[in-house]
Amino acid sequence: MLYLTTRIEMLELLITAFSRPREVLAREIAEGSFSTRIVNRIASCCEGSSRCCFPKDLIETIRKLPDEFKEVQEDRKVLTILDAEYLRLFVNDFPSAWVQPYESWYHEGRTMGKAALECLELYQRDGLAPVEGGELPDHLVTQLEYLLFLTLLEKKASSEEDVALYRMTRVKEQHFYERHIMTWFPTCCARVQTYSRVSFYRVMARFLRNFIVLGNRNLHLHRSGFDEGVAHDYKTA
Amino acid sequence: MTTKLRKRSPGKGGMTRRRFMEGSAASVAAGILASRLGGFENLALAKQRADEVSSYLREIPTVCEMCVWRCGLRAKVRDGVVVKLEGNPDHPHSRGKLCPKGNAGIMALYDPDRLKTPMMRVGERGEGTFRKASWDEALDYVAEGMKKIKEKYGPQAMVMSSTHNLAQLQFENLMQAYGTPNYGTQRSLCFNAMVMGFTMTYGTSDVGGDYANTRYIIYNGRNLLDGIANSETQDLIAAIQRGARVVVLDPRFTKTASKAYRWFPVRPGGDLAFFMALNHVILREGWYDVDFVEKHTSGFDILVEELEKCTPRWAEEKCDIPAEQIFEVAREFAEAAPRAFAHPNWRASNTLNSFQTERAIAILNALVGNWKQPGGLLPSGGEGGGLQLGCYAQPPYPRTAAMRLDGVPLKYPLVPLKLGVFQELRDAVLRGKPYPAKGWLIFRQNPLMSLSDRARTLEAFRKLDLIVTIDILPNDTAYYSDVILPESTYLERYDPLSVVGNKVFLRQPVVPPLYDTKSALEIFKLLGERLGLYDFFQYRDEEDYIKTQLKTVRISLDRLKQNGYYEEAVHEAAADREAEMVFQTPGGKIELASKTLEQVGFDAVPKWRELPRPDKGKFYLLTGKVAQMTQSSTQNNQWLSKHIPENTIWIHPRAAAVRGIKDGDMVFVESRIGRIQLKAKVTEGIRPDCVWTTFGYGHRSKGLRTTYARGALSSDIHQSLTDPVSGSQALSQTTVSVYKASV
Known part of the structure; x- marks a missing residue:
């Protein structure tokens, strides 16, 4: 069971992990605070439960993330390593296979395909628009940001006991998972796990994969008859 | 976004x-x-x-860049996404139609492999390991490197190269302001022979045919249905539909040949003999335009003397075209004249005598007096001609004391500086003589593929301290560079205005840049300023640059953005000048015998020189275009690649049978300098002593995921041989053996 607060915090961490690396991230990875935060979040979501949502070996690997950079003395060097790997994996690279962070690529082999247009429409419905100079609408991080947006909305509805907003938001999340996240995140994560030379990205990809599987399951477990009606309204609009 | x-x-x-x-x-x-x-x-x-x-569909006019023809197009944009590109009916180059490449321009924009950010090499050169850099960091590094080279070795130690594009003038501005004379362009790899052949004859190479009124056209190696020049290709089809007779000389049965009235599978290099014989027949039979020749040409007697022995029978064994048919073509051409023209082509058969072949073609047109006649040859008034655009008042460029590395003008006295001899430039970098080059700035060009003998180009790269590439794709040259500066695609940026006759066209962004890329105009300005060349880059931004260009034209930029083009009325005086018979040659006439050529020790009139034939069992290696591709720049385009994912080698069934090669077999094609592996296409559409493939496949950059490792590159086996007069590379002089790759 992933509580709302935990989901929000985990999404924040995942967005940071899959955005272009910054010095703060490099420092936090090297000193271990980044992995500690993830491990703590995982621990909090499973508190009181006999079984953890995430595989034990994944938690162990996350815990060991700083080990990779033990030999690297300066944070700047950690950043250089992360930055080069990020470029190689997600942006441009020459000598080896890499990962496309755009949903359209997985369906049509291009950027700005139908998936991107659908995402744009979803964002517009929520009063959002892609930032100029930011990532494309169907980029992994943009979709994570939208998921975070929806989760924050869900939290707001929940705290204000706005049932209509809560149900509509849950429907939107379900729709976004079904139509977008689940259609390509698992493949994308698998590719990162295969091709990344830096364990940070391999581990984060596995974490992300587990996170979305849980998130998706969570949404389906709590689907009510009333939700179906709202969902129909939303999807056919 | x-x-x-x-x-x-x-x-x-x-x-x-x-x-x-x-x-x-x-x-x-x-x-x-x-x-x-x-x-x-x-x-x-x-x-x-x-x-x-x-959802609102907007139509934004702009100019295509999928090849160099620059068709006007209208981009249909919905929700910030380009959904369709269509030809602009008002543009003289497209007339409402786009070729396959033009239609696929969307996938140049949405190619996931595009360069997305400036990058700097972190591993060994050629290892392909880069890191992301900010624009400031990358440009500072490049400027610092160029300054160091200038201070230590002089500006001439920096080589700059670019291919044909709208921003090329500003690139040349950067190069001249920096002070290097070493400029590499695609020109010697393509059309030096044609440009010089016609310039030495007519004083201009800006020549086209009047398709609307013609009755007879002769093409020599020009394949307009594959090497599409949109409007000209449309003109050709219309002319054929109207009943014009088309004669095609090509060792291969091309698409254009399939539409021809006569197709001659000419021997490579033998085309010179064919045209000399045509000229001979026309002179001997008295079919030339006596008045025109007397009034507007010089050197007639010298030509007659040289061509006396060049009978169709003499030519027959040289070009492998029966004498009777040569005579027939001469007769038909003369009968149709002046509504007939022999097309200037691009580079004839691409051999060591291509320049003289172009001269013979130019002379053939002059003899029948078709210049400026309906159905004949016309000054095309093409790009760059016509309207004069505004420009900034700049200080003079610094004087360049150093000689050029490409041997112009010492070794190639007649080659215009603008054309140069690119392959010689590369060889001089490799030799380090007459002086060493230390840096190479490459703008939207891929010399690692376009220059023959790739191994030699790679070797030359190793001599350099700094290699910088400006491009939109991670091509092979980018792969071997130290710094990569990503340019926005033509659908995301402004370029300097395009002038076609009395019309001016605007290339403008139809969507904002998807990634951290910039226009060439901005890159040059930012680099120029870092080099201290402020006076040469006075524009604030692209719009400011274009507004200055528009100062001499009566239209605002805002209006131009809406229309996409502006047309200035042609004054009567200008129209009258069009009709004048003025030739920018030393004698003011069409030079059948060229004094200029004679003065520098070349043949004043075309003379036959026998070129070596392939040894027994070997083939001429020929290359050419396909309609879906532009050189080496479009193979990664997914829509285009679907149609031609890899290149094949065409081989005649007789030649294939001897070698046990069946259609689809993998074969080795081996020259003196290398070997490539290709799939065989066994076809009767090629001479038995020739093999043919298209250029531009065989990319080594794994950054190009669609096309990487597909097909093979002819430049790996093409030797660097150069026509001594025009500096054109003579690709068809390379001979190869072909054998099965596995039994």
């Missing part, structure tokens, strides 16, 4: 439950976004509410 949002027309529909809910969500969106510490980086509050947004 932004989306253009438009208001929906008012009054439609009431407040539905969904819209109410969405409105509520939108109203809380601001609070949600603000609630996250640090905000969202890729999503922001939309300027309009969702219920005010509608």
